[in-house]
Amino acid sequence: MNAPEFPDEVVTRALVRYLDLPGLAGEFALITLDNGHDHTRPSTFGPAGLRSLDEALDQIAARSPKVGAVGVTGKPFIFAAGADISGIGLVTERAQALVMAQEGHRVFARFRNLDVPSFAFVNGAALGGGLELALHCDYRTVSSSAAAIAFPECFLGLVPGWGGTQLLPNLIGADKAVRVIIENALNQNKMLTPKQATDFGIADVLLDSADFLAESLRWAVRVIDGSKPVERPEIDRGAGWDSALAKGKAAADARLHGSAPAPYRALELIELARTASFADGTAAEDEALADLIMSDELRSGLYAFDLVNKRAKRPAGAPDKSLARKVTKVGVVGAGLMAGQLALLFARRLEVPVVLTDLDQGRLDKGVGYVHGEIGSLLAKGRISQDKANRLTALVTGSLTKDAFADADFVIEAVFEELSIKKAVFAELEQHLSPEAILATNTSSLSITEMAAELRHPERVVGFHFFNPVAVLPLLEIVRGAKTDDASLATAFAVAKTLKKSAVLVSDAPAFVVNRLLTRFLGEVTAAVDEGTPIEVADRALAPLGLPMPPFVLLALVGPAVALHVAETMHAAFPDRYPVSENLRRLVEANKPGVYVWDSGSPEVDPEVAELFVLGDRPSGEEQVRDRALAALAEEIDLMLADGVVAEPQDIDLCMLLGSGWPFHLGGVTPYLDRQGISEKVRGNRFLPPGIASVAHA
Template sequence: MSSAETWRSLLASENRSPDEVVTHARVRDVELPLGAGRAALITLDNGHDHTRPSTFGPRGLLALNDALDQVAERDDIVAVAVTGKPFVFAVGADLKGVAALENRDEARLIGRLGHEVFRRLGELKVPSFAYYNGAAMGGGVEIGLHCTYRTVSAGVPAFALPEAFLGLVPGWGGTYLLPNLIGAERALKVIIDNPLAQNRMLKGRQAYELGIADAIFDSADFLEESLTWTARVLTGALAVRRPEPDKGKGWDDAVAMARWNLDGRLHGAAPSFVRALDLVAAAKDRTRDEGFAAEDEALADLIMSDELRAGLYAFDLTQKRAKRPAGAPDKALARPVTKVGVVGAGLMASQLALLFARRLEVPVVLTDLDRERLDKGVGSAHGEIGKLLAKGRISADQANRLTSLITGSLTKDAFADADFVIEAVFEEMSVKRKVFAEVEEHVSADCVLATNTSSLPVGEMAAGLRHPERVVGFHFFNPVAVLPLLEIVRGGRTDDATLATAFAVGKRLKKSCVLVKDAPAFVANRVLLRLLAEIVQTVDEGTPIEVAERAAAPLGLPMPPFVLMGLVGPAIALHVNQTLHGAFPERFPLSDNLARMVAAGKTGVYRPDFTLDPEVVEIFSGGTAPSTEEQVLARALDALAEEIGIMLDEGVVAAAQDIDLCMLLGAGWPFHLGGITPYLDRSGVAEKVTGARFLEPGVASLP
């Protein structure tokens, strides 16, 4: 019995996939130009508006199979083409349905069904064409890989194989067909590198330049141009030539480099990436049937894994909860923002100025204490605009407009008509209070005053102002243009209109906003500093730095703890640690060794060649109670569980999901772990430390 027949039987006998939004495959005939003949055009459409992308569950795959039955035996057509509804080609598997598969046999069966249906496009009596007219991800990309030829619209906003990011592999032909089409090195950029880079997406032109598509056309007349191109191919007026992929040393070198990168980034903590890489490595010598069978087995294993549940949980958080922030006030209360002020002209301030100008498209004025610093800050923002222009990310007109929007002033009366002023000055309470007092003398009574503090109390900063209700925390993460998290902090007297304005601005900045209570270090920094404090303490006690560094490897974090300290800066880490020690001395002990390291002017524990700095090693020497890697990790996880439990009891955020969202988007916590709380739940640490799980059983893990 074929996979299609097996699924029809399953769907007929049980109430399977009741929530599947079925993607239909509608067939119509089109007369090709240039006298090329008649083609059958299959349009993928789930019957919803364009905001609901087409996906494939069992019913959708069977619908496509039925459409292929209609065209397979016809003798009056010269080609079969597949395209999508407006704005969307197809975005792959129905992930909700995948997570609901009940056992390994069913997981393998969904892999086989996808292969069985999609491969028919490459086995028809006539050539097949994929017209990537809109967003194409996962199985949506793979449908086209099975076709004989492919075109892509220049307007495609997202083109990707994101499966490894979620805990799967491109299992409907992607790991076999793509490297055999464009070579291992290019294929691994799509299958491994982009998912590793927080699920980076390709644009339509990039897909064409990689060789995935054979032709690219403007979106306005994409279908017409694709049909004409098809006619030229069929009549012989155009020959499609593709370079043969290097199946020798180049293939092996690309795989070796990707494996080295994975080992360094994830330390084996994300099985899906390793499995996808292994499949690409073997695709060089396998037949198509062997490659597809191997993908089926990989899907069977990974679909039933905790990693997939964790990845889907994380994906759901970033796609849904991040867009509907818990506790945010009525957006109707938000005030318009037509001008922004930035106090300070350092690196962070210039990044903020550019972000506000690009996203809000309003004038932004920076202030600082002297002309030299002010000119440097404004010049830095203008320089970044020049880089965007050079990379082709903005036009010359856009560059000129942005440059004109960002200006500087030595006096704060330039804020008189501003609706939103954010400070980005030295992380010292007295300095920030002085700044806000000065700004208040010049702005209107309802101008929002925002602080980018990473740890200081917002309420204390507002104390003494005539209008403390308009002060709000607006904590970005560095680099500002890259990291999507924005912690919005409600001070004790912050009113709803101010908060609503902050959320509206955050949304316009294209940030994922989380409402946070005015508590020391807020969320992401508090969790990270508790982890770092515990690990530093083990080094103070005599654990070698390299042992403590390796201990965190199973977490698969973007960088080890001491590398992170070097990026943030030991002085900043010490400052935030001091803030947290002042609030919670029993849980955030001060490290005298860290203080001595900062006093010595050390910028990290490593030298430029990434060997340990012997002077730093000497500073941390003297401890007499070293721990093993296992002991360090256990202590760190216990500390994290304790701190998160306390934060939830304190109401720092609305729910554990918000802590996970902050760690995923602000601290680079790996998607394959689903966030910190699912990891602590699955490992049993949460119940051991707090007496209960952070999430309901079955959320982000197998029940």
């Protein structure tokens, strides 16, 4: 069977030129990978791209014995970003997937089997199959400006299946290979820097980017003539290999709890690489790829990847960006921890003056001091220069009076989550600001419309809800009040983009998206405990989903008082679906930070909490708790979509992926509920059409 063609493939061409280099007997055949686009669209390998590379090697073979060495590099800033995943949805049979895997292996292996030395000149990003192509070459140089070097496959639901699991551990050892293939991929797809890639032994030499290709060619000639020997480390195939595999499994278990197959298949392949021939190892890669390509986990990962990389960049319902006003100064009301995080982010990204204000000099000094201290930490870590640190420090100041905001274009409040307090803050601000200055609120649950109701200019009030920690979580819920105008909303989206946040437009509904769903979802777990389910049982119930942390560990992170406040807010809005746990109230009244103590290094139920809680006599099992929580989630999403809280289910999924850490391998909330049959059970039909985030069979 033939693999399917990808009709929308942006074909990567392999362009060959022949160079006469001083000191080299014969020509140097240099292949340049180029898909005809700039660096914003990386070169990838679909069926046509692999054919072009195959034909280039045919052309080189036809010139033998004139060719003395072969090299491969990429277009400016990009080496290659691996397989073209955009066509995966066209693969409807396992046999097709197997052919795709085998064809990649066949073409790439031609570099390993050349009769002359082969070189990869990694001039830019090398991801997945791009990095595997480099590994098939005998030698590798890397540019100091290469932006990203990684194997992201396990992050998406695949394995490095064109030789990566066999070549990398035998080049740099199992420990480093596990770090790159498993740990980095599961750690939010962490990339290697060029220096790290060189230190690891993936690249043989790190060269300056200014004249990278010329220096790479000169280095290659010295390697060929023997004046620059390349040494490779001896690989430990004994206890060190076992230790690496154990560490990789522990990392996968900690992140996924066995809920996705890809990293575990990758570990099996790395184990095989210890003793298997390359032919046997790559044949096993073929089988693994064929299985995973036909898995719902991969389709889910690709769906999530598409949301984060495409939909997030074009927010549904956002007004025309030409309506946005320029922001030249920012005000932050409050000087607590959240306000300090906001001030630092605005100063770093917008590079405009940022003024904080608070009720007394002590709080104000502490808030401004926090921001200045964080700037100093960035300098100490080498993440910014001394000049940049000086400029950022000068941009962030404090004032006890609101008239310091008179020339501000964008003012955000980060005060206590109480509607009356926020309304009073906005009423005072309106006395000092121009009518067009944006009034933004970081509220997590309160009504934007009510907050703006008594203002002279309610049209310039927007919700601008960040997630904590601000510097880490990429989601920004932008909330439109009943009277918010398009210009204010467009300005909010423009600011979000400059802040490098992924913004989703949300209507003014209680708790918006993430907090509303998490409160409902986790509220069912708490309710099960109130009914008599042991805390440990309820906390384990969601483990098969591979969530970042169990519910009651999350409770400790958020804080019981905050959780209670949100629960009460939601109960006021939807009393039938959002009960308030009296045990949670007892926890807050007792000033307990959570239900666990960590004296032994692992969580154990606090005996005082066990004594404090009043439990019912209707305990549930783990599966019952999980089914209950997921059914509640499906019901709430259905209601939110009916009420127009967001435009489409995809926006729900995007919010949960970026704001709550919903696992990528589940593809978002709605496809998971669809695959599990919960959507149809609760609402009578799926949230998404068949084939989206799941396998659509021919």
